[in-house]
Amino acid sequence: MSRRFRTAAVLISIAAALAFGYTMYTRSLANSREALLDSSKDMADQGSYAEAARLIDRALTMKPDGIRTDEMLYLKKAEYLQKGGDYSQALSIAMRVMKNTHEGQQEFDDAWERIVSICSEQGEYGKLCTLLEGCEVESIRSRYYNYLVYDPVFRDPPGIYPADFTLVIESQGVGTVFYTIDGTEPTDKSYLYSDGILMRPGLYTVKAFFLNRYGLRSSTVTGTYQITEDGSAE
Numbered sequence: 001m002s003r004r005f006r007t008a009a010v011l012i013s014i015a016a017a018l019a020f021g022y023t024m025y026t027r028s029l030a031n032s033r034e035a036l037l038d039s040s041k042d043m044a045d046q047g048s049y050a051e052a053a054r055l056i057d058r059a060l061t062m063k064p065d066g067i068r069t070d071e072m073l074y075l076k077k078a079e080y081l082q083k084g085g086d087y088s089q090a091l092s093i094a095m096r097v098m099k100n101t102h103e104g105q106q107e108f109d110d111a112w113e114r115i116v117s118i119c120s121e122q123g124e125y126g127k128l129c130t131l132l133e134g135c136e137v138e139s140i141r142s143r144y145y146n147y148l149v150y151d152p153v154f155r156d157p158p159g160i161y162p163a164d165f166t167l168v169i170e171s172q173g174v175g176t177v178f179y180t181i182d183g184t185e186p187t188d189k190s191y192l193y194s195d196g197i198l199m200r201p202g203l204y205t206v207k208a209f210f211l212n213r214y215g216l217r218s219s220t221v222t223g224t225y226q227i228t229e230d231g232s233a234e
């Protein structure tokens with residue numbers, strides 16, 4: 001074998017090795033988390049949310065890249081499932097991420113945001129209220145307090161009063177208070193509370209409840225007030 005032939009053979013071998021290495025490298029890039037996430041976004045942009053979610057599943061089998069945590073990927077999958085109409089699985093994933101993280105982690109806040117989004121989109125305000133009531137993190141309860149239901153509070157305690165006065169009913173959140181003053185059970189057709197209830201001499205049994213903007217009703221609170229005619233309280 002001539003020297004020129006041997007040199008050519010070596011160069012061919014090197015070229016083949018480089019080509020093989022480049023092929024394997026590009027394949028590894030195509031199956032990296034970053035590439036799969038880019039592909040899933042492309043699928044989602046085209047409205048193929050189920051395929052986008054499947055690509056997220058593939059990305060979850062890859063070695064973490066140190067940038068995106070598994071929880072981030074799961075939340076992205078929940079987003080795609082929600083957009084595709086699979087609310088049940090999307091909510092299940094978001095709740096799992098919420099339970100596996102804690103206050104102070106971005107994924108914890110993002111999981112709650114996804115939970116609120118899913119429940120609101122479905123009109124499942126009762127379920128959302130229950131979830132928030134079970135949350136012990138005050139920052140989350142404060143952020144989404146409008147979805148909670150609080151019992152109204154009488155500013156003046158029940159009892160006997162010697163003169164006319166205006167009973168103030170306090171409430172939290174965005175909604176409306178309905179009340180009665182004759183002891184009957186209030187409904188959303190009862191008196192609408194605005195700026196106080198003027199009480200003149202007589203006996204009143206006030207019942208009130210709060211109805212938030214999402215149609216969730218609080219418990220009924222009751223207070224009996226007696227206003228004396230002679231200005232004395234016994």
